[in-house]
Amino acid sequence: MSELPPMPSRHSGEIAVADLLDRALHKGLVIWGEATISVAGIDLVYLGLKLLLTSTDTVNRMREAALSPPDARDLNAD
Secondary structure, eight states: OOOOOOOOGGGTTTTHHHHHHHHHHOOOOOEEEEEEEEEEEEEEEEEEEEEEEEHHHOOOOOHHOOOHOOHHHHHHHO
């Protein structure tokens, strides 16, 4: 019977793609960039990108926290 290779520990610096995806969905990941194409100093095309990658549970939790009154936010922090 062949033995499975040991699982890399989180302390070794190696993180699996599944761990990265789990963290991105739980915390949220924002990618923001922009590019401008110009010829002879004249801007021809501007491209702006804002991308949010997260789970629907995280978005709903953030939305509820943002819409709740300040007093309720302090109570939910505990």
